[in-house]
Amino acid sequence: MKPETSVRVRFAPSPTGYPHLGNIRTALFSWLFARHHGGKFLLRIEDTDVARKVEGTVDVILDSLRWLGLDWDEGPYFQSERLHYYQEAASKLIEDGFAYKCYCSRERLEMVRQEQMKRKQPPGYDGHCRNLTEQEKSQLEASGIAPVVRFKMPLEGETTLHDLIRGEVTFKNSVLSDFVLLKSDGYPTYHLANIVDDHLMAISHVLRADEWLSSTPRHILLYRALNWTPPQFAHLPMILGPDKAKLSKRHGATNIIDYREQGYLPQAMINFMALLGWSLDDKTELLSREELIEHFSLGRVSKTAAVFNKRKLEWMNGVYLRQLSPEEFARQGTPFLDRGLPSSVKRPLSSSYVRQVMPLLQERAKTLAEIPQLGDFLFFDDIEYDTNLLLSSGLDAKSAIQTIEVVLQRLQTAKTWDASSLEAVLRPLAAELNLSTRKFFGLLRVATTGRTAAPPLFQTMVVLGKEKCFKHLASALQRMSVL
């Protein structure tokens, strides 16, 4: 048996949708907390809502956690496979007088709610079945109605919890109603399943989103009724969408796994999410996984909800992208390149060519997904662009034509096709032609890449190769001949 001080935390998502940034931030903090304290991190799937269950989400949850490297020590446990525990607890609660069966129809509950709304009263169960006589009970039992089990909330008194982040929070019991523990299909509600499992799994600390704070008194009361010691609670600040509302599908690509598709690096995601509601000090922004584990503490978790700022994520991802070795960048970028390049580009892509291309893009990409659009021209046999671009640096068509003709001549004589040789030929040529490097290289850039913004000219020309450069240059001449 582990000493009671040993840290055991869990991440307990429900498979009703793909996990979003907020969900995973909770997982991250729990994981960091466990790793920091040398404790255990468990994974539990809260699949107690048969109706809302979405097929395939468990795989996505596991995939997301693995992608981010949030490894778990136990589980995944599935609550749907543990129904007997909850049913047992419910029976015990009924036996001990802390819970009762309720036979009210959904229609009646709906009516009660409407009535309460109309009278501007707090919605909640009215306790109708709380004090049924034995005769009424057996009658209802015989009628074949499948009952739910409700917790018998104390009518008075208050419940206080000591939250590790919020401090002391007190609720009046009278504002809480007799909530459902066991549904009529025999499945538990979150409230029951969560406390039964946390107890059985010896969870020491419950880290969960702030939205659970107001349910916590119910949980405390349940622990008490079952005569169990509750874990410590830490309610994490929520992560909000740009409209400052709780993160949801409405906010677009918030599913964590989408970020992988969008070319974000797990280490950037981890670093970024850690800073959403937690900070090390007044200046540190970049922290490795190891540093996060070393420094993470609940004491430095903020109380305020955070709006997540995608721009900052992009910046941070760029930082991590540039930190990769060129080989690693090429390795990770290749699938994105392959996917993003038009089908007219011959496949499979030449890996040696890709390796040459990638260093030109690494410094410029904020996400791996940007790679194709950043460097597609390097893969095209013919480049397509607006011919006027050739004149964008300020030359007229005639001198542009002359310039390129000279360039073609001179490059013909170039012995080797590397960046310094090209520079040795071209830079003096600019002076010779009495052109500013800006104009001269600008013209060549458009002619060889079809763009006004591209990676450095000489390196680009080297990667393109002599043959293709000549081809592009020649085609630029042709384009301008009709101007």
Add this chain to the structure above:
RNA sequence: GCCCUCAUCGUCUAGUGGCCAAGGACGCCAGCCUUUCAAGCUGGAGAUCAGGGGUUCGAAUCCCCUUGGGGGCACCA
């Protein structure tokens, strides 16, 4: 409607009574570097610390009220 909770630059945040006429980061602007873009470097704009009352010699920091935001009040989690 009731309950809970939060409140520092647009956003993420530092700040736990004096070191704060509020620091860092993203973004923005300018300059430098430079063949363009990006990166990098330097500088700048940007917060009467939501408002109002207290407490205190002294408050972003403590207390109260107001306002605003968020969350909850299901046989959903």
